[in-house]
Amino acid sequence: MDRLRQMIERQILKALAEGKLQGLEGEGKPLPDRSGEAFVDPAEAAGYRMMAEAGALPEEFRLKAELDAARKLYAERDDPEEKRQLMALIADLQMRHEIAREARRKFMR
Numbered sequence: 001m002d003r004l005r006q007m008i009e010r011q012i013l014k015a016l017a018e019g020k021l022q023g024l025e026g027e028g029k030p031l032p033d034r035s036g037e038a039f040v041d042p043a044e045a046a047g048y049r050m051m052a053e054a055g056a057l058p059e060e061f062r063l064k065a066e067l068d069a070a071r072k073l074y075a076e077r078d079d080p081e082e083k084r085q086l087m088a089l090i091a092d093l094q095m096r097h098e099i100a101r102e103a104r105r106k107f108m109r
Helices: 002-017 042-054 060-078 080-108
Strands: none
Touching: 060 080
16 A cells, blocks of 8 residues: 555656646635445546536436435425325336346446
């Protein structure tokens, strides 16, 4: 591990000496808080960040947002018929979300 750390440090110093680390986006600013990614595979987290910055998130993220919104609506409603319809929507979104998650997991293997 020390050899890897030393190699990385040398590459950073080389890039710094060549001026390759100047003028980068975010230069001089603190690093963003990514504590939520502590238990996520670093390669997956980096991939998700790149896709998010490009405006292209996986379908499972879109479905998750829709699912969260539907659950919020369900909690706010009182009408039994409306709640029944929302529950059907939630079940459909949950199923589609799980299918998308499983597809991603299989693809990443």
